[in-house]
Amino acid sequence: MKQKTIAAISTPIGTGGISIVRLSGDDALNIVLKLTNKNAGDIMPRYMHLTKLKTKNFNEQGLLVYFNSPHSYTGEDMIEIQCHGGVVIANGVLEELLNQGATLAEDGEFTKRAFLNGKISLEKTEGIIDMINAESEAQVRAGYNLLNGELNKKVIVMQNSLTSTLAEIEVAIDYPEHDIEYSTIEKFKNSLLKTKEQIIELLLTVKTGKIIKNGINVSILGKPNVGKSSLMNALLNYDRAIVTEIAGTTRDTLEDSYLYNGIKINLIDTAGLRNSNDTVEKLGIERAYKTLDYADIILVVLNGAEKLDEQDVNNLSLTSGKNRIIVQNKKDINDKPICLEEKVVMVSALNKTGIDDLKSKIYNSVIDKNIIESSILITNKRHEQALKRALENLEQALTSIDNAMSLDLVALDIMEAWKILGEITGETSGEEIIDAIFTKFCLGK
Numbered sequence: 001m002k003q004k005t006i007a008a009i010s011t012p013i014g015t016g017g018i019s020i021v022r023l024s025g026d027d028a029l030n031i032v033l034k035l036t037n038k039n040a041g042d043i044m045p046r047y048m049h050l051t052k053l054k055t056k057n058f059n060e061q062g063l064l065v066y067f068n069s070p071h072s073y074t075g076e077d078m079i080e081i082q083c084h085g086g087v088v089i090a091n092g093v094l095e096e097l098l099n100q101g102a103t104l105a106e107d108g109e110f111t112k113r114a115f116l117n118g119k120i121s122l123e124k125t126e127g128i129i130d131m132i133n134a135e136s137e138a139q140v141r142a143g144y145n146l147l148n149g150e151l152n153k154k155v156i157v158m159q160n161s162l163t164s165t166l167a168e169i170e171v172a173i174d175y176p177e178h179d180i181e182y183s184t185i186e187k188f189k190n191s192l193l194k195t196k197e198q199i200i201e202l203l204l205t206v207k208t209g210k211i212i213k214n215g216i217n218v219s220i221l222g223k224p225n226v227g228k229s230s231l232m233n234a235l236l237n238y239d240r241a242i243v244t245e246i247a248g249t250t251r252d253t254l255e256d257s258y259l260y261n262g263i264k265i266n267l268i269d270t271a272g273l274r275n276s277n278d279t280v281e282k283l284g285i286e287r288a289y290k291t292l293d294y295a296d297i298i299l300v301v302l303n304g305a306e307k308l309d310e311q312d313v314n315n316l317s318l319t320s321g322k323n324r325i326i327v328q329n330k331k332d333i334n335d336k337p338i339c340l341e342e343k344v345v346m347v348s349a350l351n352k353t354g355i356d357d358l359k360s361k362i363y364n365s366v367i368d369k370n371i372i373e374s375s376i377l378i379t380n381k382r383h384e385q386a387l388k389r390a391l392e393n394l395e396q397a398l399t400s401i402d403n404a405m406s407l408d409l410v411a412l413d414i415m416e417a418w419k420i421l422g423e424i425t426g427e428t429s430g431e432e433i434i435d436a437i438f439t440k441f442c443l444g445k
Contacts, residue, residue, distance in 0.1 A: 002026055003025050003026060003076065003113075004025060004103045005023055005024065005025025005026060005027040005028050005031060005101065005102050005103065006023065006024055006025055006102065006103050006104070006105035006106075006109055006110070006113075007021065007022065007023045007031075007094060007097045007098060007102035007103070007104065007105060008021070008022060008094070008104060008105035008109075008110070008444035009021050009090050009091070009094055009444050010022050010080075010444035010445065011085075011090070011444070013087055013090065013091075014085075014086075014087065015085060015086055015087075016085030016086070017084075017085050018082050018083070018084070018085050019082075019083050019084070019085045019086065019089065019090035020080055020081065020082055020083075020444075021080070021081045021083065021090060021093050021094050021097065022078065022079065022080045022081070022110065022444065023078065023079045023081075023097060023102055024072070024073075024074040024076045024077070024078045024105075024110055024113060025076055025077065025102075026076070026077060027077075027101060027102075028066075028076070028077045028078060028079045028102075029043065029066060029077055029079060031097055031100045031101050031102050032064060032079050032081070032097070034100045035053045035054055035055065035093070035096055035097070035100065036051045036052060036053060036054070036064070037051065037052050037054075038051055043064075043066045044066070045066050045067060045068040045071070046065065046066070046067060046071070047065065047066075048063050048064075048065050049063065049064050049065070049066075050062075050063055051063070051064055053081070053083065053093060053096075054096075055092045055093060055095070055096040056092075056095070056096060056099070057092060058089075058092060060083050060084065060089055060092075060093065062081055062082055062083040062084070062093075063081070063082040064079055064080065064081045064082070065079070065080050065082075066078075066079050067079070067080075070117070070119075073110065073111075073114055073119065074110055074111075074113040074114045074117060074119065075113065075114060075117030075118065075119045076113060076117065081093060105444065107438070107439055107440075107441050107442060107445075108437075108438035108439065108440065108441025108442070108445060109438070110444070110445055111125050111128060111438065111441055111445055112125075112434070112438040112441075115426060115434070115438075121149070121152050121425040121426050121427075122424070122425055122426025122434065122437065123146055123151050123152060123155075123380070123383065123424050123425055123426070124146060124147050124149060124152065125437060125438070126146060126380055126382075126383075126437060127143045127144065127145070127146025127147030127148075128143070128147055128441075128445070129143075129437075129440050129441060130142060130143030130146060130213070130379065130380075131143035131144060131147065132441075132442070132445070135215075135264055136212070136215070136259055136262055136263055136264040137259070137262030138212045138261075138262040138263050138264075138372070139212055139213060139264075139379075141262070142209065142212050142213070142377050142379050143379075145375055145376060145377070146379075146380075150375045150376045151202075151376055151378075151383070151424065152425055154198065154202065154376060155421050155422075155424050155425055156425075157198075158195050158198055158199070158421055159418055159421050159422065161191055161194065161195050162192075162195060162414050162417060162418045162421075163418065164191070165188055165191045165192065165414060166411060166414050166415060166418070168184075168187075168188065169188065169407050169410060169411050169414070170411070172184065172407055173407050173408060173411070185401060188401060188410070189398060189401050189402075192394055192397055192398055192401075192414070193398065195394060195417075196391065196394045196395070196398070199387050199390060199391045199394070200391070202376065202378055202387055203378065203384070203387055203388065203391070204371065205371050205374060205376065205377045205378050206378045206384050207368075208367065208368050208371045208372055208377060209377040209378045209379035209380075210379065211263070211296065211366060211367065212263065212372070212377060212379055213379040214264075214266075215257060215263065215264030215265060215266045216263060216264070216265050216266065216296045216297065216362065216363070216366050216367075217266045217268065217291075217294060217295045217296045217297075218265060218266060218267050218268065218295065218296065218297050218298075218299060218362060219268045219270060219291035219292065219295035219297075219298045219299070220232055220267060220268060220269050220270060220299045220301060221270055221291075221292075221298055221299065221300055221301065221315060221319065222300060222301035222302065222303075222312075222315060223303075223309075223311040223312060223315065225303070226301045226302060226303040226329055227301060227303065227329035227330065227349045227350075228269055228270065228301050229254075229269055230329070230349035230350065231299070231301060231327065231329060231347065231349040232254070232256070232267050232269040233349070234347070234349045234352045234355050235258060235265075235267060235355060235358070235359065236256055236258050236267065237258070254268070254269040255267065255268050255269075260359050260362070260363050261363055261367075263363065263367065265359075265362065265363075268291050268295065270287065270291060292318070292319070292322065296323065296366050297323045297324065297325065297362060297365055297366055298319050298322055298323065298324040298325070299324070299325050299327050299358075299362075300315055300316060300319050300324055300325070300326050300327065301327045301328075301329055302326065302327065302328045302329065302338060302339060302344075303329060303330060304328045304329055304330040304331060304333060304334040304335075304336075304338060304346070305330045305333045305334055306338075307338060308338055308339060312339075316339070316341060323365060323366070325345055325358070325361055325362065325365060326339055326341070326342060326343075326344045326345065327344070327345050327347055327358060328344045328345070328346050328347070329347055329348070329349050330348060330349075330350070331346045331347055331348040331351075331353055331354055332348040332350060332351050332353070345357060345358050345361055382423075382424075382437075383424050386420050386421065386423050386424050387421075387424075389420045390417040390420040390421050391417075393413045393414070393416045393417035393420065394413070394414070394417050396413045397410050397413035397414050397417070400413065
């Protein structure tokens with residue numbers, strides 16, 4: 001069945017040097033030729049051609065490149081037109097392509113066609129999404145590893161191992177007259193255990209993967225006027241929070257971020273913790289407490305110019321047992337720790353001394369260096385859930401082996417694990433999952 005030819009603008013709309021309009025489908029070349037002064041024989045695949053483009057309301061001079069099927073991103077005949085940047089020109093070229101028979105592409109439809117035509121696996125498309133949406137170098141690296149097929153390779157290895165075990169089990173089932181030797185059962189079990197270990201190894205990267213995708217959430221807690229907002233400004237290296245000598249200046253949580261070693265660090269400045277009768281301030285304090293539930297690390301800020309008081313002790317008690325760093329501010333006034341409970345990071349938010357040490361401490365307190373250097377990090381919730389479900393089926397298969405259950409039952413659990421792993425790459429994914437993924441793409445990708 002002949003596919004409709006789709007078209008869309010692939011670059012952001014706005015003032016710029018170049019805009020790119022792309023088409024994909026059987027009629028891509030014929031449609032574009034209606035806008036140019038060229039014939040089909042003039043257009044060589046994978047060559048850039050300078051041409052005039054004639055639209056209803058204006059003429060334009062641009063470049064076009066033709067990728068013939070199957071040697072294209074989508075696997076179909078595909079053309080990219082480079083025209084001058086701006087809103088009017090790109091929209092005018094697109095409108096003319098639609099007038100000549102093209103159909104406006106849906107969000108992510110180019111990449112969806114690439115998947116359906118076998119040019120890319122499902123998890124690789126999610127790598128593309130992650131790269132497009134990346135806000136840090138670590139996110140780009142993780143997305144690229146997905147796009148580069150690192151997870152795909154791992155999944156295929158695990159599926160091949162399960163396939164081999166299934167084949168041997170089927171042989172054993174088909175020839176029941178031959179007693180299955182103990183060594184054969186152990187071989188099945190060892191093979192499944194190896195695959196189980198590989199899945200667990202991937203799941204161990206989930207925590208770091210989530211941090212890479214979302215950043216490290218850092219809650220800055222402390223009583224009023226210890227320098228929380230000044231500390232936030234020093235970490236950001238610009239004045240984001242309002243700083244005054246008036247206690248309770250910060251009434252609500254204030255958020256901003258910076259990059260460190262390619263990781264996004266999300267700072268949450270909170271209202272000073274104290275007893276207050278002010279309705280607005282009380283709401284801010286409640287929100288400050290709530291940050292304890294989702295913060296990856298807590299900075300408990302103390303005023304080095306004063307002795308610990310009851311509120312400081314309460315704050316230290318409140319965060320005891322959590323991943324925290326005790327930060328003593330105003331090092332410029334006092335460089336001796338006022339808290340001996342654990343190691344204290346000494347800083348002066350005013351003079352910005354000790355800030356680099358604090359940034360390093362934040363990073364090292366959350367990031368597992370061994371995991372972050374891995375070529376495969378699970379950053380996608382769908383992949384995580386699929387791995388957990390596959391693991392459950394493998395554990396059930398191993399339990400059945402240990403309990404000398406029928407090999408038919410063992411085979412069913414192994415096959416289910418195989419299918420679930422295939423959901424990651426799209427080999428066994430349903431249409432609803434596929435559609436949900438591609439709706440996350442922007443128009444023109």
